Amino acid sequence: MNILLLGSGGRECAFASKMAESRHLSQLYIAPGNAGTSTYGKNINLKLTDFEGIAAFVLKNNVEMIVVGPEEPLVKGIHDYFLERSDLSHIPVIGPQKEGAQLEGSKDFSKQFMIKHGIPTAAFKSFSKASLEDGLKYLETQKLPIVLKADGLAAGKGVLICETLEDAKNELKAMLADAKFGEASSTVVIEEFLTGIELSVFVLTDGKSYKILPEAKDYKRIGEGDTGLNTGGMGSVSPVPFADAKFMRKVEERVIIPTIEGLKKDNIPYKGFIFIGLMAASSADGKEPFVIEYNVRMGDPETESVIPRIESDLIELFMGVADENLSEKELKISPKFAATVMIVSGGYPGEYLKGKTLSGIENLRNSVAFHAGTELENGVVKSNGGRVIAITSLQDNLFDAVQNATADAGRIYFDGRYYRPDIGGDLM
Known part of the structure; x- marks a missing residue:
């Protein structure tokens, strides 16, 4: 099938790399994409909120599925737009409708939802x-x-x-x-204000059943030792060592099931990802999960650590979402550890440099590169964002994953580049 993936970040590059492996894929289009996504499909110059432009492209190119990466088009109702048009309503959109997207689009809505359905939160x-x-x-x-x-x-x-x-x-x-x-x-x-350790749990749902994807921990501060300004994320690791079977059972019973059932009870249709930002607070019975926030898409840079651990066909899982038979699909997860180190532009998260030439991507030894803020200029990869490129290594243990991702990040160079060399260090 022909699929249109919306987005331009590291998350979308990771999605594209996995979708390109699928036996179900004929042609992958990415809008607008980046220098890395062009390796896996064809980049299309479309704005994420230009629903009419997206619709015209979909009809002209026989696109049979839309996968939405970022939150903005979902909150603004791209799924509803497709459902409301008779010539588009048969094309599945992976991502919730506008009402469900309020879980991220409105903090007040999400908090009221949690209280109503007995989901632990601050x-x-x-x-x-x-x-x-x-x-x-x-x-x-x-x-x-x-x-x-x-x-x-x-x-x-x-x-x-x-x-x-x-x-x-x-x-x-x-x-x-x-x-x-x-x-x-x-x-x-x-x-x-809650104290504890943060982690991210990801769920894929067809509105009836769900699959729990690998969890991850991301690192938001710009400086080593979690110091300095908040960023979009400087790296991530998956799995999270303290999220053992006992803790994840609590997450499923107290958070995931009440969330899915709550959506059903409130008659809110939901097909797509639910990203649950959790605080693991200490108690006499081990760690207790509290929901900090919901997001209605995958996280970035967590996706760059989660996707490499998914061994199943990602498009087949999306087909299960579209056809509401996700429970019949197999989700196979690698027991290996993934570590992601994000390389950012000089000045980020403030005013940052752009247009710098990247070199050394071909020198990676034990990692893959997921492009984020990059573009191709006459065949040359240039920086085009604050977070430029994510380096992910998948290894048998966390130490090796962290060591390899960090070493390979050092092999990539552009003017003013910076990365945190301590990603995952707190978990070892």
Whole structure:
């Protein structure tokens, strides 16, 4: 079949590499793609929110499935757009409809959903511009540090951890009264700060049944030892050593099943990925899972560690989602460890350099490269984003995976490049 994959990051490059192995694939198109995705299919210059342009391309090129990588087209309703058009409604879209996408598109919606269905999460309360004074008074009653979350999509920048009451009040005013994050912060969720270790759990569902994909841990801070500014992610590892069978059983029973059943009870159709951001908090009975957030797509850079561990045909799993018979499909996961090191541009996550020539990709010894912020210019790979390229190694143990990914990251060069040499070190 002909498939259109939407997106341009490392996540989409990892998807493309796996989909290209499938016996079901005739032609893979990636829109807009990057320098790496062009290895696995044909890049198409389409905007992710140009639904009419995407529809025209799909009809002209006999595309039989759409796989949506990032959240924005889902939150804006690309799945609904296809369902509403009689000439497109037969083409399956892997990714939830607009209502289900609210799990990521609205922090308040997702928190209300968790409370309604008994899913463990941090205590919270939501406020708007009209209730700003109530929000300021509420902050005075809360423990510090405290978390402020913009309700809508804010390009990964809408979550603030405030250490002092003064800082929390100033930020709440900035978000609600001054629209710090635009429309995204017209509502703000004030949330209890949880302590523990974060990890990401990924589920693929057809709305009836589900498959639990490999879990991963990502590293968000720019500096070694988890210091400095937050980023989109500087690397990841999978599996996560502390997420043993006992912990994952708790995750399935307390989080995954109530989430899937909650969607059914609320009559919210859902076909696609659910990314569950968890905090593993310590207790007398071991680690306890609390949901920090839902996302309605795979994570990045977690995908670059998760996909190499999936041994099954990815397109066959997507067909199971489309046909609502996912329970009949086999999910085979490698017992090996994957480690991903993200190489970023100088200046990232602030203003960063672009247009730098990459060299050394052909010198990787025990890793694969998943392109993120790259483009081809007259056949030369150039940097075109903050996170430029992800280096992933799949090995028998975590130590070897980390060592090989880090060593191979050092073999790639471009002006101002930077990567964290300590990814996975805290887990060994």
